[in-house]
Amino acid sequence: MIKHMSHYVNRDLSWIEFNRRVLEEAQDIQNPLLERAKFLSIVSSNLDEFMSVRVAGIQDQMRAGLAKTDFSGYTPAGLWKRLIKRTTTMVGEQYRTYREIIRALAKEGICMRTLDELNASQSHAMSDYFHEIVFPVLTPMAVDQSRPFPLVHTKELYLAVLLQREEAEENDEPLFAIVQVPSILPRFVPIPGRTNSKKQEFVLLEDLIERYINTLFNGYTPFAVNPFRLTRNADLTLNEEGAEDLLEEIEKELRRRRWGIPVRLEVGKGMHPYALDTLLEELEIQDNLFEIDGPLDLSFLMRFSGSLPGHDNLRYERLEPVYPREFDETDDMFEVMRERDVLLYHPYESFEAVTDFLMQASYDPDVLAIKMTLYRVSGQSALVQALANAAESGKQVTVVVELKARFDEERNIAWARQLEKAGCHVVYGLVGLKTHAKILLVVRREQGTLRRYVHVGTGNYNDNTAMLYTDIGLFTSHPVIGADASALFNEVTGYSSPYDWKAFGVAPTDLKEKLYRLIDRERDNALAGKPARIIAKMNSLSNQEMIDKLYEASQAGVKINLIVRGVCCLRPGVAGRSENIKVISIVDRFLEHSRVMYFYNNGNEEVYLSSADWMTRNLMKRIELMCPVFDPALRDILITMLNLNLEDNVKARELKPNGLYEKVTGAPEAKPFRSQFEAKVISLWKGHG
Structure with a gap:
């Protein structure tokens, strides 16, 4: 140590x-x-x-x-x-891994080529593609005394071009220009197949532009062409107190983001020194330069891998989400929820159930009001359409749209305008606080009284990410949860004194303190000689005070298992401080995104779902929600899910006291256990057969 x-x-x-x-x-x-x-x-x-x-x-x-x-x-x-x-x-x-993968793909008949490797007919086809498709959208931007250095957009790919006039003297200084590689076109260009070949061949768009770069500079000779890419500061700085209209203020900040201070410059290996010096001077980059031995910005591999026809043997087996059995044979989801709570586990169970619930509420004449939070929504959201339909049919529809969801600001502004146009009451949350809670409330008239139906989740209301992330959703008509849900929306949308939450823990008012009480209860039980256990699953753990609470519990003898996918600032396994804490991270096919907390409570086990990680921003600077799961059978399912994660010995890594991770291997005789693949049996426990 x-x-x-x-x-x-x-x-x-x-x-x-x-x-x-x-x-x-x-x-x-x-x-x-x-x-x-x-x-x-x-x-x-x-x-x-x-x-x-x-x-x-x-x-x-x-x-x-x-x-x-x-x-x-x-x-x-x-x-x-x-x-x-x-x-x-x-x-x-x-990039060593990239070259390894490219070599392996070539053995499977998927080949990235240089233009020099093409035969005559392929070269002719690439020339036609460039002149007909690429050339019309290119804009060369020269830099000289009359033309200042152009705006270089963040995270876009460019070519730096050095040129000489055809009549230039040997010692004349080079001319400098840049050309943006158009992101509107595919980064990988299919090459027509060779005769009697089943190979799929591609050339990178920037290589194609480089080959024909001379067509952009008539009368000049390009003698160096090098790719580069700039990353700018993308954090928004908002003065919410002084903003009369938060939506307009964010739109202004998004425009300013284009001019954010340069943070990182990536250049192709072997860039011409004159071009590099010019970029460093103009962009005022001093000490965050990355020289890349390969194509800049490998994020194109996501679209490339997904767009290739065939090759199913090179992909995961397709997962077809199961529609929840509880709702599968009914047209009335309200009737089901009056009888029992329903738990959803995405992506194994379909997000369509959430969409169907909102659609049914939007058309039901007995539904009086719908209230919902939206943080990150997909590009073509059926949920937004359902909310608009409900408002247009005369229902009271309130939507809390979080405009400050980083990198989704523009999309959320568009949704907010669309919802307002349909007649929804759109609220942008409270000054200084992001609304990160995931909750949907439906108020329905039934037999002379009102009943509240609630969905709470650990993930965003986004049908796309629901197929890629592991998340939990709970449908309930429990009256205590319903009352808390109404109070939460009242606090966000209006003036409301702090509420005495009966079920929820809500940040920033009392979630942290509620978690403290739950942890302290386990600590006190351990000090009294009783069994004490905590299992907490989250994306990140970085709040110092929360870590100190866990250290206290460990020192008292509480057995603590943490399943933290990303950042974890706690050091486990330190004698006298955290020897009773074990931390694992699971990185696998699906992004582990659910937040689930378990407390043994002297045998009266409690389980909570939450939107919040244990980070300072979540506990103190956001509106977050933690909701208990009251149904004993559903609690047992969640406890089993947590234990599945803890048994993983294929994709789990354990955090060591030195801050590094090691793969979990289990006992020598242990069979391989991959929790994301075993998670499908949860559907069996719920009776899907």
């Missing part, structure tokens, strides 16, 4: 370890080949967001001269050096 090791793992270094686990999935030869390519794409997308938000924030601190250490013991400058070193190493591994 390192003598002076901090009690906490740094949040950003922990994130690097998470992205490394994603990279390990791209490297795992047991995964289907096209799925490995997708994981490699995710590594790139993750790193883009990390650079544009987290690293950008550290740069801001350094520019402000901040030298204070965080709770893990790092100053901004010290952390910056460590992060750049680790990300540089990771990017090197990423």
Whole structure:
């Protein structure tokens, strides 16, 4: 054990370890080949967001001269050096993995080619494609005394071009221009097949543009063409207090994002020194330069892998979500919910049940009001259409749209305008707080009284991510949950004094304190010699006070299992502090996204679903929701699901005291157990057969 090791793992270094686990999935030869390519794409997308938000924030601190250490013991400058070193190493591994995957794909007849490898007929076809499809959308942008350096958009691919006039002298300074590789066109261009060949061949769009770059500069000779890509600071800085219209303020900030301070510059390996110096000077990048040995921005592999026809042997077996049995043979979901609560486990069970519930509510003449939170919605959302239908039919429809959902701001602005046009009451939440809770409330008139029907979830109301993320949803008409749901919407949409929650834990008012009480109860039971156990599943754990609470419980003898997919700042297994805590992370086919908390409670077990991770922003700066699961049978299902995760010895990694992760292997005689694939049996427990 390192003598002076901090009690906490740094949040950003922990994130690097998470992205490394994603990279390990791209490297795992047991995964289907096209799925490995997708994981490699995710590594790139993750790193883009990390650079544009987290690293950008550290740069801001350094520019402000901040030298204070965080709770893990790092100053901004010290952390910056460590992060750049680790990300540089990771990017090197990423591109070694890319070359390995490309070689393996070639053996399967899927080939990335250079233009020099094409035969005459293929070269002719590529020339036609360039001149007919690509050339019309290209815009060369020269840089000289009359034309200043153009705006370089964040995360777009460009070519830096050095040129000479045809009559130039040998010592004349090169001319500089840039050409944006159009993102509106596919990054990978299919090549017509060779005679009697079943291979699928592709060339990268930037290589095709480079080949014919001279067509853009008549009278000049291009002598160096190099790709580059810029990442800018993407964090929005909003003055909500002074904003008369939050929607308009966010629209202004989105426009400013295009001019965000440069954070990272990626260039192709071997870039011409003059071109590189020009970019560094114009973009004012000094010390976050990545020289890439391969195509810049591997996120294109996601679309590439998904668009290839055939090759099912190189993909995961298709999963067909099961429609929940409880709703499968009825046209009246309200009747089912009056009789019992219903639990959904996505993606194994279909998100269509949520859409159907809202659609039924929108057309039901006895439904008086619908209230819902929207954080991230899919591009073609049936839920939004159902809400619009309900409003147009005269129902009271209130929608809390979170405009500040990072990178989904523009889409959410469009949804907000559409809902307002249909007659919905659209609310943008409370000043300074993101609304991250996932809840849907339907108020229905029944036999002279009103009944509330509620859906709460751990994930967003997004039918696309519901097929890719593991999430839990609960349908209930429990009157206590219904009353709390009404109070929650009243707090968000109007003026309301703090409410005495009967079932919910709600951030930022009391969720943290409720979790403290639940943890302390287990601690007190352990001190009294009673069995005590906590299992908590979440995406991230980084709040120092919450970690300290878990340390206290561990020291009292509480057995704690944490299933934390991403960032975890807690150090488990430290003698005298956290020896009773075990932390695992599962990275597999589906993104582990559900937040589920279990407390043994001296045998009176309690289970909660939550929208909140145990991060400061979730506990203190967002409207979040934690809801109990009252039905004993549903509680048992969730406990079984948690135990399945804990048994995983194929995709689980265990966090060690040094902040690094090791693969869980289990006992030598243990059979391989992959929890995401075993999770399908939950449908059997619920009677799907």
